[in-house]
Amino acid sequence: MIRILFFLVPVFALGIAFAWLAERPGDLTVTFGGYQYQVSLFVAALLVTALVAAIMLAWWLLKSIWTSPHAVSGHFRKRRRERGYEALSAGMIAAGAGDPILARRKKKEAMKLLSSDREPLVALLDAQASLLEGDHPAARSKFEAMLEKPDMKLLGLRGLYLEAERVGDRQVARHYAERAAETAPQLAWASGAALEEKTEAGDWDGALRLIDTQKSTQQIDRETAERRKAVLLTARAMELLDAEPVQAKNAALEANRLAPDLVPAAVTAAKALFRLDDLRKGAKILEAAWKRQAHPEIADAYVNARLGDSTIDRLARAKKLQALKQNNPEAALTVARAALAAGDYTLAREQAEAAIRQEPREGAYLVLADIEEADTGDQGRVRQWLGKALRASRDPVWVADGQVSEHWAPMSPVTGRLDAYEWRAPVERLGQVIEAGDEALAIVPSLPVPVEPKAEKPKAPVFERQDDILDIDEASEPVPERKPEPAKPVVAAEPLKDTVVPEPAVEAKQIEPAADLTDKPALEIKPAPKAEPARPVPANDVKAPTETGEKRPKPVEQKPLVPDAEPVDEIEDEPVKAPIPDDPGVDENEKPQAESRFKLF
Numbered sequence: 268m269i270r271i272l273f274f275l276v277p278v279f280a281l282g283i284a285f286a287w288l289a290e291r292p293g294d295l296t297v298t299f300g301g302y303q304y305q306v307s308l309f310v311a312a313l314l315v316t317a318l319v320a321a322i323m324l325a326w327w328l329l330k331s332i333w334t335s336p337h338a339v340s341g342h343f344r345k346r347r348r349e350r351g352y353e354a355l356s357a358g359m360i361a362a363g364a365g366d367p368i369l370a371r372r373k374k375k376e377a378m379k380l381l382s383s384d385r386e387p388l389v390a391l392l393d394a395q396a397s398l399l400e401g402d403h404p405a406a407r408s409k410f411e412a413m414l415e416k417p418d419m420k421l422l423g424l425r426g427l428y429l430e431a432e433r434v435g436d437r438q439v440a441r442h443y444a445e446r447a448a449e450t451a452p453q454l455a456w457a458s459g460a461a462l463e464e465k466t467e468a469g470d471w472d473g474a475l476r477l478i479d480t481q482k483s484t485q486q487i488d489r490e491t492a493e494r495r496k497a498v499l500l501t502a503r504a505m506e507l508l509d510a511e512p513v514q515a516k517n518a519a520l521e522a523n524r525l526a527p528d529l530v531p532a533a534v535t536a537a538k539a540l541f542r543l544d545d546l547r548k549g550a551k552i553l554e555a556a557w558k559r560q561a562h563p564e565i566a567d568a569y570v571n572a573r574l575g576d577s578t579i580d581r582l583a584r585a586k587k588l589q590a591l592k593q594n595n596p597e598a599a600l601t602v603a604r605a606a607l608a609a610g611d612y613t614l615a616r617e618q619a620e621a622a623i624r625q626e627p628r629e630g631a632y633l634v635l636a637d638i639e640e641a642d643t644g645d646q647g648r649v650r651q652w653l654g655k656a657l658r659a660s661r662d663p664v665w666v667a668d669g670q671v672s673e674h675w676a677p678m679s680p681v682t683g684r685l686d687a688y689e690w691r692a693p694v695e696r697l698g699q700v701i702e703a704g705d706e707a708l709a710i711v712p713s714l715p716v717p718v719e720p721k722a723e724k725p726k727a728p729v730f731e732r733q734d735d736i737l738d739i740d741e742a743s744e745p746v747p748e749r750k751p752e753p754a755k756p757v758v759a760a761e762p763l764k765d766t767v768v769p770e771p772a773v774e775a776k777q778i779e780p781a782a783d784l785t786d787k788p789a790l791e792i793k794p795a796p797k798a799e800p801a802r803p804v805p806a807n808d809v810k811a812p813t814e815t816g817e818k819r820p821k822p823v824e825q826k827p828l829v830p831d832a833e834p835v836d837e838i839e840d841e842p843v844k845a846p847i848p849d850d851p852g853v854d855e856n857e858k859p860q861a862e863s864r865f866k867l868f
Contacts, residue, residue: 281316288312351380358392367399387419394426403430421447421454428460437683438464448477453484462495463683471503497526498686502677504535508542515539523552530562530690531675537568546572557588561597562690570605578609596626603634612642632656663692 293308306314331338358373374392381389390413397406407430413423424447431440444460452458458481465474475496482492500522507515519536526532533556540549553569556562566588570581585605589598599622606615615638622631636652639645665672667679667687679687 285309285312347380351377351386354380355386355388355392358396359388362392362395362399365399367396370396370399387413387416387422390419391422403433406430421451424450425456428456441467452480453486455481455486458486462685463678466499466502466678466685467683469506471499471506474499493525494529495685497522497529497532498677500525501529501532501535504539505531508535508539512539512542516543523556527556528559530556530560530564534564534568537572541568541572554588554591557591561592561595563597563601566597566601570601578605581605582609582611594625596622596628596631599625600631600634603631603638607634607638607641612638616642627659628662629656629659630662632659661692663690665689666691666693669694 288309291308294305295308295311296303296305298304354373354376358370358377361369361373370392374389374396377386377389377392390409394406394409394413397403397409407427410423410426410430413419413426424443428440428443428447431437431443441460441464444457445464447454447457448461458477462474462477462481465471465477478487478492478495478499481487482489487495500518504515504519504522507518516536516539519532519539522529522532523536533552537549537553540546540552550569550572553565553572557565557569566585569588570584572584573580576584582602582605585602589595589602592598599618603615603618603622606612606618616635619631619634619638623635632652632655636649636656639648639652665675665688667676667689668681668684670679670681671693672680672688675688678685
């Protein structure tokens with residue numbers, strides 16, 4: 268549209284000029300070579316205009332003819348470059364979509380049409396195609412080649428950083444990130460990785476400078492920068508606390524000013540002040556931090572501020588903390604622990620129970636167990652509190668990326684992330700067993716498991732069932748003879764609870780022996796009139812022959828030892844003890860009786 272306007276404006280100007288000349292007639296006389304030429308002014312203007320147009324047209328034709336080879340070659344170069352950029356664009360799209368075949372084909376086409384020296388995207392597409400094909404060594408070599416070119420150095424460092432992160436080599440990855448941060452501090456990924464490397468190496472000054480750079484380049488906001496600086500200053504103060512308490516105090520106080528809710532900063536500042544004998548200022552810092560958050564580390568540092576204090580003085584300090592934050596379970600537990608150390612078991616028990624009423628967790632139950640053991644020594648009550656502690660919710664601890672730690676640290680041991688530790692209860696809980704002497708308390712998720720009492724060893728010899736009772740499968744085989752041993756009193760074992768014992772499948776009748784034989788009764792075993800269905804038996808019971816696939820032999824009826832003896836009445840609903848092989852009331856020369864099931868006690 269603009270070009271049309273630029274064309275129409277001169278045309279309108281020429282039209283207005285010619286119209287003006289037409290309204291004002293005149294003659295133009297030219298004498299040249301002895302001749303005189305006379306024309307009107309309007310015709311003369313037309314001739315001049317046509318002459319100028321002819322000259323311009325001739326110049327354009329001559330210029331076009333002169334520059335035609337270069338114009339033709341430029342046209343082909345432009346067309347080639349356009350095709351190369353189209354192939355490069357399609358290859359980058361294919362690489363982003365995860366199509367290695369199309370990306371490799373378009374990469375070859377782009378490399379033919381474009382020069383990789385002049386177009387860095389061709390080298391990037393080549394490296395991306397190698398990554399998609401899984402050729403990581405080739406991709407790393409191409410990224411390393413990019414480091415030699417100033418305009419592609421950051422791209423090569425980024426690729427090498429990602430490759431090192433992929434293989435899990437954090438040290439090499441942070442090395443490349445630090446090089447990139449030195450060249451371009453505004454890169455967030457480079458400065459973040461370099462910050463992790465300096466933090467892990469303990470270079471607190473370098474890490475603080477990086478945070479200032481991130482803040483100046485607006486990578487992080489002001490609150491985040493102050494929080495990170497507080498974390499780094501706290502870590503430096505904890506490192507210098509034993510060797511240089513003055514520098515540790517300065518760093519910790521600055522950290523506490525930047526992040527008042529950071530508990531390790533307040534505790535470290537107070538400890539440094541305590542070592543410099545400034546108890547009043549250290550106590551004020553801990554009291555201010557305690558009002559914000561009741562933390563056990565704050566309570567421990569406040570109660571044990573002075574090493575020479577007695578347990579009564581420490582109890583008074585614990586009560587002062589409780590007065591600053593009342594109706595708090597952590598304050599009650601602090602008083603309970605101090606009272607336990609001072610020997611005031613009544614106060615310790617009251618405070619521990621108050622903590623349980625406010626928040627029932629394992630720490631309060633463990634304190635009650637310690638109080639019970641120190642006060643009464645009742646192991647039953649101690650085990651009861653320990654069992655409740657196992658089932659109660661866990662106490663808060665320092666957690667970073669799923670890892671539980673007893674102490675705070677500036678960075679995560681898993682990912683290296685700065686300020687990763689949080690004070691909270693862990694999510695997962697594993698079962699534990701607390702041993703007490705020879706017994707143990709275990710977590711039981713459902714019904715309680717009965718514990719079998721320890722029975723004293725019987726004085727009489729105990730025989731295995733296979734030796735004492737004849738199996739049905741061996742009914743036809745003779746029993747090896749045993750030498751008779753003198754009868755000994757047998758102590759019957761108490762039956763186990765919750766044990767399923769099958770009912771006997773045979774009926775036992777007691778036979779009254781003759782006068783001239785032993786006074787002990789003999790047993791006559793007869794098959795039951797009707798077999799009952801199979802029932803579950805204990806693990807140590809003898810397998811029935813039906814389970815082994817063998818045929819059951821016919822039971823052999825046993826005749827009474829004394830023909831003239833009359834059988835006594837049948838005993839029902841009363842278990843009959845099996846005869847002992849060494850009992851003189853049993854004839855050892857008798858053939859074995861066929862048996863099906865026995866009720867063994």
